[in-house]
Structures are given as structure tokens and as C-alpha cells.
Amino acid sequence: MPTATDSPRHEHLVIERLVFWYFAAALGYMLISMVAGIIMGLQLLSWNPLPALEHLSPGRWRMVHTNAIAYGFLANGFLGMLHWVVPRLSLRPVLDKRLSYFIFAAWQIVVLSTAVGLILGEAQGLEWGETPVWIDPLAQVGLLLVAFDFGYPIIKVKGPMYVTLWYFLAALVWTFLTYAMGNFIPQYCVSGSAAGAVGGLFIHDLVGLFVTPLGWGMMYYFVPILLKRPMWSHGLSLVGFWGLAFFYPLQGIHHFLYTPIPMFLQYGAVLSTIALEFVVLTVIINFVGTLRGTGMACLSNLPLRYFYTGITFYFLTCLQCALQTTMTFQALIHFTDWVVGHAHMVMFGVFSMWQLGMMVYLVPRLLKTEWYSEKWCYWHYWASAGGLCVMAGDLILGGLFQGWSWAALQPWEKSIEVSIPFWAVRIAAGAVMFWAQLLFAYNLFKTWQKSPLRTGEETLPHVAPATM
Amino acid sequence: MTTPTVIQRVPLWTWIVGAAVLIPSILGFANKFLDLMIVAAGDEEGAFALTPIINYLLATAGFFCMLMWAVTQGAFHDINQPSRQMFQNELDLERRTAESLGPRA
Numbered sequence: 001m002p003t004a005t006d007s008p009r010h011e012h013l014v015i016e017r018l019v020f021w022y023f024a025a026a027l028g029y030m031l032i033s034m035v036a037g038i039i040m041g042l043q044l045l046s047w048n049p050l051p052a053l054e055h056l057s058p059g060r061w062r063m064v065h066t067n068a069i070a071y072g073f074l075a076n077g078f079l080g081m082l083h084w085v086v087p088r089l090s091l092r093p094v095l096d097k098r099l100s101y102f103i104f105a106a107w108q109i110v111v112l113s114t115a116v117g118l119i120l121g122e123a124q125g126l127e128w129g130e131t132p133v134w135i136d137p138l139a140q141v142g143l144l145l146v147a148f149d150f151g152y153p154i155i156k157v158k159g160p161m162y163v164t165l166w167y168f169l170a171a172l173v174w175t176f177l178t179y180a181m182g183n184f185i186p187q188y189c190v191s192g193s194a195a196g197a198v199g200g201l202f203i204h205d206l207v208g209l210f211v212t213p214l215g216w217g218m219m220y221y222f223v224p225i226l227l228k229r230p231m232w233s234h235g236l237s238l239v240g241f242w243g244l245a246f247f248y249p250l251q252g253i254h255h256f257l258y259t260p261i262p263m264f265l266q267y268g269a270v271l272s273t274i275a276l277e278f279v280v281l282t283v284i285i286n287f288v289g290t291l292r293g294t295g296m297a298c299l300s301n302l303p304l305r306y307f308y309t310g311i312t313f314y315f316l317t318c319l320q321c322a323l324q325t326t327m328t329f330q331a332l333i334h335f336t337d338w339v340v341g342h343a344h345m346v347m348f349g350v351f352s353m354w355q356l357g358m359m360v361y362l363v364p365r366l367l368k369t370e371w372y373s374e375k376w377c378y379w380h381y382w383a384s385a386g387g388l389c390v391m392a393g394d395l396i397l398g399g400l401f402q403g404w405s406w407a408a409l410q411p412w413e414k415s416i417e418v419s420i421p422f423w424a425v426r427i428a429a430g431a432v433m434f435w436a437q438l439l440f441a442y443n444l445f446k447t448w449q450k451s452p453l454r455t456g457e458e459t460l461p462h463v464a465p466a467t468m
Numbered sequence: 469m470t471t472p473t474v475i476q477r478v479p480l481w482t483w484i485v486g487a488a489v490l491i492p493s494i495l496g497f498a499n500k501f502l503d504l505m506i507v508a509a510g511d512e513e514g515a516f517a518l519t520p521i522i523n524y525l526l527a528t529a530g531f532f533c534m535l536m537w538a539v540t541q542g543a544f545h546d547i548n549q550p551s552r553q554m555f556q557n558e559l560d561l562e563r564r565t566a567e568s569l570g571p572r573a
Binding site: 091161162163173185197229235245249250264 | 561
């Protein structure tokens with residue numbers, strides 16, 4: 001691990017402007033995704049506001065909703081975060097700053113082209129990989145460039161690496177391979193159940209090998225800094241990393257229980273899912289152990305509050321995962337809204353909360369000024385976390401009612417009738433979450449407006465790490 | 469003057485726990501690997517199961533090699549050192565940034 005004493009300064013390492021651009025783009029896509037989600041929610045209540053427009057039909061909006069959150073919000077947020085964290089940890093800048101600007105522009109073109117392709121009905125037949133086939137090669141090259149840009153400073157590190165860099169290095173390789181596996185193998189190489197099996201691997205590996213390592217790597221960096229103490233145990237951190245590396249890749253088949261895929265593969269996925277829960281437990285213990293002796297820091301410090309809320313949701317989702325992959329439980333919840341609730345808890349409750357918390361921490365440092373309204377940041381936290389609790393709880397409960405309805409062999413219409421109240425609550429919770437993100441985006445805009453970077457003040461103040 | 473090398477003995481319970489975890493795991497893996505061989509050698513329809521298995525083995529083999537590389541590089545000798553070093557580096561970067569930018573607004 002290098003030392004900072006004879007290394008470049010922060011301003012030579014981090015392209016702060018680019019980090020901010022990524023965050024602004026991420027929030028833009030988050031709002032687009034949530035508009036699409038709300039329209040889809042209204043459709044379920046038979047209140048589709050765009051009934052006569054084929055290009056804006058619910059099936060297409062739904063894909064815009066999922067793709068905008070994965071490739072628009074999360075990917076942009078993570079790329080911004082990587083531009084801050086990797087150079088500071090490795091004490092080396094990225095491979096080439098011009099390449100970084102090019103990647104930013106290229107990635108926005110990829111995401112916008114995906115949205116246009118989906119609305120024009122050119123989706124690829126792969127869940128979470130609906131990116132039109134003509135965009136796939138571009139996205140693949142983009143991911144390769146990302147791997148070069150951030151991989152270079154990481155592999156230059158001499159000596160033992162901090163766990164965050166292990167996670168990031170793995171994520172750079174995994175994301176490239178996962179994208180290739182999901183978007184090319186079922187499209188061009190295999191078909192039928194084999195393609196289904198690969199599709200299952202892709203869905204889960206996208207969460208586990210792209211989003212998870214970047215998310216946890218981010219937590220292992222920001223939490224010790226905000227708590228002003230190293231992680232409780234770096235050894236346990238490494239157990240978490242290597243456990244993820246060996247157990248995660250086999251899990252994807254658990255999306256296809258009770259299918260023609262051979263039972264030994266299905267049981268393998270069930271076992272590796274349950275085994276991973278033990279690994280997750282070590283990670284949670286480590287983060288709780290790091291809190292020991294800090295009093296109520298995880299409540300009084302707002303970014304930490306976002307982080308630990310996400311960690312709690314992560315534990316809950318993994319526990320849920322270990323339960324719902326058992327064959328008995330799966331028989332009840334398969335195809336129900338339970339799965340939708342679970343997915344929202346993962347993507348919003350965990351990874352979006354982490355990214356939003358990171359933005360709450362970094363934006364004042366990037367813009368060299370405090371937030372325009374700290375109170376609005378608190379409102380954002382409560383509306384986001386509270387809205388998600390209601391939405392996820394509502395969908396999970398509604399999913400159980402749907403499952404019991406089907407198990408009782410009631411007519412399909414009955415399960416719809418049962419679902420209507422749950423879908424109504426879901427749209428109300430979603431509206432609260434959407435309002436929170438609008439408030440956050442407006443707060444960011446007003447903060448940018450008062451930034452000395454924009455007003456052209458000559459002396460820039462140093463904004464210390466957030467403690468609000 | 470050279471200091472004598474202290475060889476720490478592995479406690480008995482470590483061996484017992486290790487055996488309790490490894491023996492059933494190895495047996496389970498061997499059993500499932502046999503299943504895989506039977507499927508691979510059997511009818512054509514069952515052989516498609518090889519695709520995800522090969523995917524998994526390729527990914528795992530890569531990370532097993534990386535794990536071995538990390539071991540040979542001494543990544544696990546002083547296991548908490550990278551954590552302490554990272555924390556110290558951050559403090560140094562913060563201090564230098566504060567010095568270069570002046571007092572807080």
C-alpha cells in the first residue's frame with residue numbers, strides 16, 4: 001500500500017468536475033426512471049395516462065424504468081465514485097483524463113440510445129439486458145475502456161491492497177465478463193433452456209458482480225473515513241470479498257427453480273445462496289463492530305445514516321434471498337409481487353441509498369460550499385427511506401396474498417382484486433419517493449448555483465467532511 | 469545476533485472445525501461433480517447444463533489463481549496493515565488539501 005507523504009495532492013489525483021457531472025447525470029436518470037415507474041404503477045391501477053401511444057406503452061416504460069436505474073443512475077453514480085475513490089486510494093490518477101471525459105460522453109450516448117431503442121421497440125429478449133443488440137458492442141467496448149482507465153492505477157499499487165481496491169478490481173473484470181455473457185451468449189450461441197440458465201446467471205451476476213462489489217468497496221472506503229477509525233477487522237473484510245468471489249457466480253439459477261434446468265444445478269444455486277448468507281453475516285458483523293465506541297454516529301451523521309440504512313436493508317434482502325430460494329418458499333412467491341418488493345429493496349434500499357448518501361457527503365466538497373438546505377437533505381432521507389419501507393413491505397405482503405390466492409386455485413381475477421389495494425399503496429409510496437428525489441435534485445441545483453466554482457471566487461474554501 | 473523463529477502450533481479445535489467443514493464439503497462436491505459427469509455423458513438434452521457450470525468454473529478458476537497470487541505476494545501476512553495505511557493516507561491527503569485551500573468558509 002503506498003503512502004501519501006511523497007505523493008501528489010488531491011487536486012492532482014481527482015477530476016472533481018467529472019465526479020460532479022456523473023452525479024448530475026445519475027440524478028437525471030433516476031428521475032426518468034421514477035417517472036417510468038410511476039406510469040407503470042398507474043397502469044396496474046388502470047389509470048394509464050398514455051393509453052393510445054404505442055411507443056409509450058407500459059411494457060416499454062417498464063424496461064426504461066429498470067434500465068435507467070441500472071445503467072443510468074447506478075452506473076453513472078458508481079463511475080463518479082470511482083473517479084474520487086480509486087485515485088485517492090491508489091495515490092495515482094486514472095490512466096488518462098481525456099479517456100475519462102470520453103467515457104463520460106460515450107456512456108451517456110449508450111444509456112440514451114438504450115432508452116430510445118426501448119421506446120422504439122427494439123429491446124433484446126433478456127431481462128435486465130434489454131439493451132438493443134446494436135448497442136451491445138458499444139457498451140462492451142465502453143466497459144473495457146472503464147476497466148483500463150481505473151484498472152491501471154489499481155494494478156500499479158505495490159504491496160497488500162486495501163479491500164476496496166480488491167472489490168473494484170474484481171468489479172471491473174466481472175462487469176465486463178457478465179455483460180458479455182448475458183448479452184452475447186443467449187443471443188448468438190445457445191438457445192432454449194441453456195439460454196434461460198445463462199439469462200438467470202446474468203440477472204443475478206449483474207447485481208452480485210457489478211453492483212455489489214462496487215457498493216461494498218464504496219462502503220469500506222467511506223464508512224471508516226466518516227467514523228474516523230479503520231474497519232474493525234480487515235481480515236473479515238477479505239473473507240467477505242473472497243466469499244463473494246467463490247459463492248456468487250453459481251447463484252443465478254435460483255431465479256429458475258422449478259424449471260427444466262437439472263435439479264442438481266438448482267440445488268447448487270440454493271446451497272450457494274444460503275452459504276453466501278453466512279459470508280454476508282461476516283460483513284455485517286464487521287460494519288457493526290466498526291461502530292463500537294462511536295456512540296450514535298450512525299444516526300447523527302447524515303451520510304452514515306444513509307449508509308447504515310442501506311447496510312440494514314442489505315442484510316434483510318440477503319436473509320430474504322436465503323429464504324426465498326428454498327423450494328417450499330419459492331413455490332409460494334414465484335411470479336408474485338414479493339419478488340418486485342425484494343428487487344426494490346435491493347436496488348433502492350441498498351445501492352441507491354448508498355449512492356445518495358455518498359452524494360450528500362461529497363457534493364459540498366466538490367462544489368466547495370455547504371448544501372443549500374441541510375434540512376432538505378434530512379427530508380430526502382426520511383422520504384426515501386420511509387417511502388421504500390412502505391413500498392417494499394406493501395409489495396412483499398401483497399405478494400404473499402397473491403401466492404396464497406393462486407395456491408388456493410382461485411380464479412386469476414380474484415388475485416387481481418386482492419392486489420388492487422396493495423398497488424394503490426405502492427403508487428402512494430412511490431410518489432413520496434419521487435418527491436424526495438425531486439427535492440434532492442433541486443437542492444443540488446441550488447447548491448451548484450451558490451458554489452464559488454460557479455460564481456468565480458478566487459479563494460476556494462476547504463469544506464471539511466460532512467458531520468450533519 | 470539472530471532472533472529465534474517462533475513456530476505457533478495450530479490449536480486442536482482448529483483442526484476439528486476444519487475437518488467438520490471440509491470433509492462434508494468435499495464429499496458433497498464430489499457427489500455433485502459425479503452428477504455433472506453423468507449428465508455430460510448422458511443424453512444431449514441434459515448436456516446443456518454444462519454451459520452455466522463451465523461459466524462458473526471459469527470465473528472461479530480465475531479468482532482461485534488471483535487468491536494464490538495474493539498469498540504469494542504476502543497479502544495475508546499483516547492482515548490489518550492495508551486498513552491502517554489507507555486510513556493514514558486519507559488523513560494526510562485531507563491535511564494537505566486543507567493546507568493548500570486555506571481556512572474553512
